[in-house]
Amino acid sequence: MTSKSNSNALNNFPRRHLLTCEGLSANEINFLLDLADKAADHIRRNGKKRDVLAGRTLINLFFESSTRTQASFEMAGKRLSADVMNMNVATSSVNKGETLIDTAVTLNAMRPDMIVVRHHAAGAVELLSQKVDCSVINAGDGAHQHPTQALLDALTIRRAKGRVAGLTVAICGDILHSRVARSNINVLNALGARVRLIAPSTLLPSSPDRLGGEVFTDMWKGLEGVDVVMMLRLQRERMEASYVPSSREFFHFFGLDQEKLARAKPDALVMHPGPMNRGVEIASTVADDTRSVIREQVEMGVAVRMAVLEALSAHLPSFEDAA
C-alpha cells in the first residue's frame, strides 16, 4: 500500500538513487529541502523518532574513513527507525574496480534496502549502484560529488537568508579536488544563486568558467559584496604536491580572515563543510564569528539526510504482510 506522503515523494522526487546533484531540478531540491526543514524543526522540538524506515535496513559502506558524514547518516537512519549497519572497508583491501563490484554483489545478496557509499574514486558509487537492487546514496566519490553536503548547505542558507535565488555565493579554496564544490555549484545554480569560484589557478580545474561560476584568483575581489562565503578544506598533501607553496602563504592570500571577510556584505554567512584547518583556510576569529553558520551546517546535515532517506524510501517495494 502506498501512503499519501509516499505518492508525494514518488511524484516530486522520481529517483531511486541519489548519486549526483548534476541534473537535479529546483523542484526536486526544494522538495527535499522542505522535507528537511520539517525534520529539522521536528528534531528541535525534541520530537519522537519517526517510523518511516521501520523494518528497513540501511548500510553505511565507507571505503574512505569519515567520522561526521557516517555519524550523520547513522543518526538520520535511526531517527527514522531504520536498522543501520556500518561497514568500514579498509581502503587497502578493496581498491580495484573488480573487487568493488564483488563487494557490491555480496552486499546485494544480503538484500539491504539502502546503501550509503563513500569511495575515494570518482564514479565508483555510480558503478556500484548499477550492480545492486536497492537505493544507493552517494556520500562522496573522489573529487566528483557529495550531494547531501550541497543540500545541507542550501538548507542552511535558505533558513538563514529566507531564500537562495538571487544570492551571491563564493566558494573558496581547493576547488580542483573538491566534491563539495562540484555538488554545490550544481545545487546553487539550480536554485538561481550566482556562484563565484575563488582559488589560485593551481587549485582550479581546467575550464573552470564552464563549471557554472565566475572565476576569481584574487580573493579580495572575489568576495566583494557576496552574501555567502563557503570555504573548502585544504588537504596538507596539496602543499607537498606543489599546488600551493605553504599553508602560511595560502592563508595569507586565500584564507578567510576578518580583513577579507570585510569585503563581503556585512551580514554575509560564513560556511565550512568541516573539518576545519584553523589558520590555513579560515581564521579562528572568523570560524567563531556570529556570522558563522558552521554548526548549523552540521545540524542541517542530519535533517537533510533524513529527507533524502525518506524520499528514496518511497521507491522501495512495500512490505509483504507477515505470513
Place this chain on the structure above:
Amino acid sequence: MSKVIEKPKRVGKATVFINARLVDPASNRDEPGGLLVKDGLIADLGSHLRRNAPEGTTVVDCKGHILSPGLIDVQVFTGEPGYEHRETLKTASHAAAAGGVTTIVVMPDTNPVIDQVSLVDFIQRRARDNALVHVHTMAAITKGLKGEEMTEIGLLKRAGAIAFSNGKSSIVNTRVMRNVLSYAKDFNALVVHHTEDPYLSSGSMNSGEVASRLGLSGTSKIAETIMLERDVRLVEMTGGRYHAATISCRESLDVVKAAKEKKLPVTCGVSINHLTLNENDIGPYRTFFKVRPPLRREEDRMAMVQALANGDIDVIVSSHDPQDADTKRRPFAEAADGAVGLETLLAAALRLVHSGDVTLTAMLRSLTINPARLLGLHSGRLAKGAIADLLLFDPGEPWVVNKDLLRSRSKNTPFDEAKMQGRVLRTMVAGETVYEYAGVERT
C-alpha cells in the same frame, strides 16, 4: 605591489650635463642636448640645455659624449650570502658602477638559497647599506632550487622579489613547472628560466668538432631547445609570464619567435658572452671561457647578433658569475662554469655596434628600457621625472682589459687583455655619481 627597500633619494643637489649626445631608446632620442638632475630625478632635458647651465648647479661637460640611461642587468650572480670570498653585494655593485650598470638583479644561487621572505629582506637591507647601485632580488622559484616544491611566490613578491628563477638549473619536473607558471600568473610574477635539460647537458662544452678534437664531452644545443619548447607549451596552457634567461642558438630563437607570434607572454635574453665569443675561443682549455649555456659555434653567435639587431632578443645580460681559483684553476671538465662581466658589458656590447651588426639604439634598448619593462621598473629611460640613473660614455675610447684592475672580487673574465673600444666616463645612480673615470688606469 612589492615593497622594495630603496636607497634614500638625495635631496637638494642639482647637476647639469651639458654638451651631451642624448641617446634614449625608449623615446628614440639621439640628439645633442643637456640634462638637469635635481633631487635624484631627471628634472629637465633637451637641446635647450645643451649649453645653458642653470645657476647654482654642478656642471658636467660631456664633451659630446653619449649620455644614456644607466644599464640594467637582469642576471648577476654574487657570493652573498655564502661565498663572500668570490663576491659581495658591495664588490658587485662597485663593478657594476664601473661598468655603467645602475641596476642589477641578483640571482638566488647563494648559500642559503634566496627562497624565503627573510632572505629577500636580508639582500635588500645589505644592498641598501653597502651597494652603490640599485639591487633587486631574483627569488628562487622552488625551495632550495631543487625543482620540487614551489616557494611562497606571493609573499616573496610582497617582500620585494622582482622576479623568480630556478637559478642555474632547469625545473625538470614538468608538473612542478606547470604549477609554478600557473600559480605565478595569479600574482603577475615573472618566471625566469634557465633552459637546459640536465639529462642532455652533462658535457663540459658545446658538442661538435671542437669538443671532439679537445676530447671533451659535448652538450648539444638541443638540451636548451627541448626545455624551451616544453616551457612554451606550458606558457600556452597556463598564461604565466615567462622569460628564457639566456638562449644561445638559432633553434631556440625560432621557438621564442614562434611563441611571440602567438602573442604568448614570452621573452628571452642572451648573455654578452654568447654575442661576442664562440667555442673556438676556448682554445687550449681556457676555463674562463667555460660558461652555461656553453659557447656555441660562430653561426649561432651570428644568429644571436642578428636577432638582437632585429629586436627578437629582448635583453642582454652580463651573466656576471664570479668564480675564483679554487673553482676555475682546474682541468676544463672539472672547472666551474661562469665568467664575470659587469665591468666589460658595455665595451663588449659596443663591439657589435662598431662592427656595424647592431645599431647603438638597438644595443642600448636591450640594456635599458627592455629590461626595465620586463621587470616593471620605472628606470631605463631619459624622461622628465624619471629616476636619474645615468651613464656617460665615450664610444670611441680604446683600452685594454686588465683583469687585475677589475673591481670585482673575482677575476675570471674571458676578456683579459682584450682590446676594447668604448669607455664608461661617469655613472650616476639616483642623482649621485657612483663612478667617474679618472682618465688613467687605477693601480
